[in-house]
Amino acid sequence: MQNNADAAVMNFPRRDARDKLLGRTKYTIDVGGSEVIHAVLLRAEVASAQVLRLDVEAARSMPGVRAIATWEDAPGAHGIGIADHPIFARDVIRYHGEPIAAIAAETLEQAHAAAQAITLELAPLPAVLTMAQALEKDAPLVHPDWKDYDILFEGAARGGNVAWEATVARGDTDAAFDRPDVTIVDGVYRVGRQSHVPFEPRAVVAAFEDGRHHIQTSTQVPWTVRHVTARVLNIPESQVRVTVPAVGGGFGLKFDCSLEPYAAILAKKSGRVVSLVNSRREEQMTCLCRENAEIRIRSAVTADGEIVGREATVLMDCGAYGGEQVFLTTMTAHTLGGNYRLGSVRLSSRAIYTNTPPNGAFRACNGVYNTFALERHTDEICDAIGMDRMEFRCRNVVGDQDIGATGQIFEGNVLRPMIDRMQALCAKHPNGRENGQRLDDGRIYGRAMTVGTWFIFVGPSAATVNLNVDGSATLVTSGVEIGSGSMMHALPQIVAAGLGIAPEQVIVKTADTDAAGRDLGVGGGRTTVSIGAASAAACDEVRDKLLAVASEMLQTAPEQLVLADGRVEIRGRPGSGTTIQKVVAEAETRTGPISGSGAFTAPGIEAMPGCAAGHFIDAIDIPVFAVHDCELAIDPDTGQVEILAYRVVQDVGRALNHRAIHGQIQGGVVQGMGYALHEEITINDQGCFDQTGFEAYRLPLAQDVVPIEFDLFEGAPSCGPLGTKGAGEVPILNVGATIGCAIANATGKQVSQLPLTPPRVLALLDGRDEPLALDHISAVWSNNTLRR
């Protein structure tokens, strides 16, 4: 890549803003018209039951009905790691909300009426609604046939209601805990689910054209939709085409295939274009949430603050089917096992089946609660050994050549200088307040600083760049614009810099699996890094071809030519060259139109052999670090918490669009505030969520937030294009941790749970509840593993 990193840095405005502001943008939910018919899903209203009888005949003859689908139409099971998930319940219902049938009719009302006419006879079965219940001896099995399932990825332990178990063992933790010179600190933590609430719910419009399924869907992962739809329909993947209109928010909810196969089946059966959209109630009640989790961490620490041993067990509720939680067992090692140097470490991450709606991926996933648990535990260690919280962190954060939990070697000193930058940021607003101090209005002041480690989800991406005769370039990838703007900012900026043209001249094609190569999807910082890198590689190829032709035209060696301002110039002699258009025109007469393709995948950092079992990613290629600081005030009469100030230092590698990153930090931290203080999901004894809509599920409103002060830390090692790391996901990572620690610092109470809603905070202040106990997680680490 030519050295044009600076040329890529700018506050390029997004081109889709105008249509969005005018209400002209067509999201998948806006696709309609008289040719489109409407589908609904018949969903189970119990958590666990045997299906005795399913009869759709009466529904078939209802007015307007055009097609009905059941398990007979979708024989395949899909999943991550294990193929445990059929798209329709067949003999057994495993969760409240599980689809049983899909009905398409001319109108939505007719489809609902037909669904009501379906005969469904059930016999109740026992249900396990909590992980504690699921792990009891002789607990009913959510998947009695778990042994027979197809394994899609080898290496993990499984058994009973343990869908997947990933473990890490590095060094001798028994010896560490036996040392006479250590203090042992043991803590338990529990968090609830968080729902993404993208304003556009999951939605799909499917058609069957020329013998193939064409699926238009609000997704982050067109290739996953293609793959899973083909698998469950038992058809070749090449028979599925996925295109993606503008997406009205994702945050990870749309990182999985969900509604698409139902619509695809109905489109083929009816011969019509079928729209299937989750109602808001369905979206809330079957959201692929950030999972609820229970964590136990035990550490052996010397008086000097050295962590010589750490053991932890994380129980991750995957709901009725493994899904993303199977993959996410991998991320415990890199988050809970991250941040700090560890002399020895053992981790057990267990995805547990329960008869509840399946969970999924949500912006920084289990990194968010692992960071909460880890930073609470870290502050508790500081209290136990009498060390200042800042001093402990400065001593222990990982730096250059330090070894991670799975034995990977970190490059560069990043966290330590970031802590310094945070201290400089805080020093601009000294207020002399102390933790626990009463403010003038009687509220209690609290403050905390935390550190966090996350990763960029690198993986396969492909890109093609077509250079057009008018000097514009078309970038073809499977990237999707979900709102964060990387398709509108980072990608055109990277391509523009690579070709020496203006970003307005870069056409970014919307995702179409018929046009671009395979891509793991949008999320986890992938657009800027993986798709960006593939795009940069494609630009290199275009550049080489262009300069080869220009070289002959200008009688100058290619090494002496530069691309800038839409021209090919001889280095050091501006005005000496010619326009890109002329070179392209010349190239077309000689060899044909100019295009280039590029690909990117994980370079593959090494872990220490034997450390990690059942992991999808043994070592992270691009870590992302974050340091957060929070000041808050607690009302002792109500338990309400007001954030007074919030600061972020974020490891971005290189900031391509400062304004866009600001938007991601402000938005991501506010989502984190919702997670920490307001957003609660409780599951009742019917196995369904109590919070079914916006009244009960409380998102932060404008008056609940503050402007986030931030400092972007650049220069950490990164194999991303131009040294970038993705910036959109990580702002949420430390927020629960920082707010939790600040509340603990303010009150002196044991803060072990999220969300810290006003009733929970008031209960803490009043000493109303017993301290959290998780008796089903043993103090003996090996008892929390299947392979003893």
Add this chain to the structure above:
Amino acid sequence: MTITLTVNREERIFSGDPRTPLVDVLRDHLRMTGTKAVCREGFCGACMVHVDGAPMASCLLPVGSLDGAAVTTIEGVATMEHLNAVQQAFEDHDVVQCGMCFPGMVMTMSRFFQTNTSPDRDEIKAAMTGNICRCTGYERIIDALMSIRTNEVTS
């Protein structure tokens, strides 16, 4: 039942169940999809329209009640060439993300700026209590709105 109402200064007729929420009449029957149905319970503001000039949640308005009313939607507050002051401020500050909340935000705040001169941040935030955004975290939206001079609002 046949209902006649004016939408963006044009007479439109709806024949169907008069209990149909206005948001569905706009989106499904008139195919004006700029107004979004997100929460359907009046909390999120994505469905805001003006009824006889007043911002209201179209998910909770049965169309039958609006016989003879004048409705303005997001499609009616500006032209493709000339955004209104609120929209222009949002574009100038590059604050839009996924975009789903913005039509409702524009409808609420356009009216707010017609009736409030030089509001401060707290007043703007209070006015936005019924407009939720999940992407932006609000503050950059407020920054953009603070930059508006009230006499430039044209909606």
Add this chain to the structure above:
Amino acid sequence: MDITPYPKLFLANDLNEALRALRELADSAIPLAGATWVMRAPLRCETADRTLIDLSRIEALRTINIDQQEAVIGALATHEQIANALNGYNDLAALAQAAGHSANPAIRRMATIGGNICTAEFAAADLVPALLALDARLEIEGLDGSRTQTMAAFLEARATRAHTDLLTRLIIPRTQRTSTHARLTLRKAGDYPVANLSVSIALGAGGKISAATVAVGAVEAVAKRWTGFEEAIIGHAPSPEKMQMIAKTCLEEFDGRDATDAPGWYRLRVLPGLVANAFSTLQETTLGRAM
């Protein structure tokens, strides 16, 4: 055989038309005011196919008149209209504030006082305790004539009320008192309150409380007067700290309800603080002006 001529939403031109439609259609019809509750029926999984008798064209139901004897508020007046019309009247401040801070701006523009107080399942209504504290009388009209009820009697009969008569007006006697409304939401705003409180007091010699009516909502399923607290504060200066202390001793008459938004103990636990807020507001605003 009666062939009903009514469409599924019937725009009544006057009260008689509305009452006749309600009588004729009986259980298959309900009155429609601001529509903000009725239109959320699908979210409550209510599937009944009901005709809506729309009252919004009946101008007489919207009027608000305030004179020296009473404030008369039509049942179809919206929260926003009430907040604007009652602004500045010390004795009516509880209702003005309740109406001015409920829900969010758009809902305040659409929702009516009639709907707020007639919805039996709505425990967190803000206008109900305000009307209780202000001794409101309700005028209810049927085809057979009209009657007047106190707010408390109306609430008692509310759950089993037939829809064949209609609340038309609320009449609030004017007094020399000052009043206020306080509500606790879990977020800064935009929620239904987990507890709310309306206070109306008269000050006697030495600035001590000589009379008080206090009503609490959202804590129980139906709002009610806080009689123990009303009696206990007589003779005291209305200082927020003192009122909060007294409130802590008067909580036994409530049985806090557990609901998704908050548990019952929390609603009781926050009441004394809410009392302090209410009396702080009184001190800063209306009492300050009255003195």
